[in-house]
Amino acid sequence: MNFSADAARNGDSIFRKHPNILIYCMRITLLICFVATVSLQVVASSGAKGQGMENVNVSIKLENEDLISAIKKIESSTPFRFLYRTSDVKNIDNLTYNAGTTSVQNLVKSLLAGSQLTFKQIDDRILITRATEKVAKDVPVAKFQIITGTVFDAKTKDRIPGATVAIKNGQAKVLTDERGNFRINAAIDDVLLISYIGYETQEITVTKPVLEVRLQESAQSLKGVVVTGIFSQNKSTFTGAARTFNAQELSKVSNNNVLSALKSLDPSFQLPENLNMGSNPNVLPDVVLRGGNTLVDISQATVSNPFNYQPAPNSPLFILDGFETTLQRINDLDMNRIASVTILKDAGATAIYGSRGANGVIVIEMIRPVDGQLRVSYNANMSVEAPDLSGYDLLNAREKFELEDRSRTFYDSFNFRQDQLDYYRQSRLLAVQQGVNTDWISKPVRMGIGQKHNLYVEGGADAVSYGLNMTYDQKTGVMKSSDRNTTTANSFLSYRLKNFQFRNDLTLTFNKANNSPYGSFTQYTRLNPYWSPYKADGSLKVYLEEVTDPFSGLR
Structure with a gap:
C-alpha cells in the first residue's frame, strides 16, 4: 500500500479500495466513546449507589423552617437528590432540629414524623410520596408528631410572643410566633419546658397534639417592671424615680394597713404623727411623699380667706387598678388582695398625670383571679x-402642788382675791395630804x-x-x-x-x-393630778374641783 502524497492525489487510497474499513473504524470509535461515558457516570455515582441512607451522615441545623428548605440543606451536604410533589410537602413547616450529626435516614424520619408521607431510596435519589393505606398497616406509626399550642399570660390572658418551648432532656427547641403559637416535634408523654423572661418556667406533659399553656408571672419580675397605672415599663428604660413592692414585701412589715407598710419600706413615704388624734381609727392619716406644699387651693378662689387650703394639700395621688381613688378607700383596703404597689416620686409622675401628680403618685394593683x-x-x-404612756413624764400631785406654790400661784395683791386663793391652796394641799394622785392619762x-x-x-x-x-x-x-x-x-x-x-x-x-365619748387625749394631759374623778361616796363628780367657803358655805 502506498501512503504517499502522490498516491493520495492520484486517488490511490486504501479507503477508496476498501470502504468498509472506514465504517468499521467509526463504529469501533463510537462504541469506545459510549463505554467511556457510561464508565464515568458509574464512577461518579458509585459514592451514592454504593452507600445506603443509613450509612451517610449529615449535620444540619433547622430553626422554624419548612420541609423544602430542610431538603435543600440535605442535598447541599450529601450526594442524594430528592423527588417529591410540592403539594405534598408545602404544608410542613416550623421544623426545628439541632441534634448534631446523624444519618440521612434518621434525619428524614424525624422530619416526616407525624405526617402522611413516606420515603424510599432509589440509587442516589430519595423518593417522598404519600403513604397508602396498605403501607400504613405494614409500617408502624412514628413515635414523633407535630405538637402545636399557644402560650398565654395567666393573669391578663394576653398571648406571649418569643417564649421558648423545649423538650426536657432533648435537643428540639422552638420560639412562639407573634401570636404566641408554636409547633414542635415531640412524642406523647414527652415533657415540654416553657419559659419566658419575667415568668415562672412551666413543665407540661404532652398528652394531646394541641396544647394551651398559661405562664404565671414571677414574683421577682416585679422588681424590673414599673407600673404607672396607665402602662407597664421595664425599669431599665424608665427614667423617673420609682419603687415597687410586691405582696410578700408588704406583708413582712404590716398585715393591717398598706399605708403603714409603705412607711416602713420607703423613707420618702411619711405619715406625720397627729398628737391630737393619737390612734383614733376613724381619723385619716396625713400622707407626705414629696415634702410640704404651701400653695393656695385655687379651686376655692371664691372664699374670702386667701389662706383657705384644701384639707390635705400634701397628699399624693392614689391610683387603684388604673382609676383614681380616695385616701379613705386606700386606708380601708384589704392587704390580702394587693398584688403590688409602685411609688412614683419625681417629675415623671407629673408628666403622666399632670398637676394631680405634683405630690407624687401611689399606684396599687390588685390580685386577679387565676383560671x-x-x-x-x-x-x-x-x-x-x-x-404607750412611757413617753409622758408628768408631775405627780405633790410635785405639781409644790411647783404652783413656789411659783406664787396662790398669791395676789388684792385682798379679796387672796382670800379665794387661800381656799384653793388649802383644798389642794388637803387632797395631796390625803394621798390623791390621779393618773389622768390612763383613764380614757x-x-x-x-x-x-x-x-x-x-x-x-x-x-x-x-x-x-x-x-x-x-x-x-x-x-x-x-x-x-x-x-x-x-x-x-x-x-x-x-x-x-x-x-x-x-x-x-x-x-x-x-368616736370616743370621752373627748380627746390632750385634755387628760392637762388635768391636775390632785383632782379626783370620784366623790367620797364613789360616784362621779360633776365638777373636778369644788372649793367651798367655810363661812358662807358657797362654792
Missing part, C-alpha cells in the same frame, strides 16, 4: 393596740383588740375567670368606746371574646365608725 378549678381561701388575723385608754376575716373564691376556664371576695375588718381604738368596722364585698368577672377582653369589677364598702 382553673374552684378554689376557696380564708384568712383571719388579730391585732392588738396598746397605749384601754388595750384594743381588733380582728379581720377574709373569704375569697376564684376560678375559671378558658376565656372566663371570676373572683368573689368578702372582708370584715374590725379596728378597736385605744380610746375607750372608739372603733371602726368595715365590711367589703367585691366581685370580679373577666371574659374574652376573640380578640376582645372584658372586665367587670364591682366593690361595695360599708363602714360603721364610733
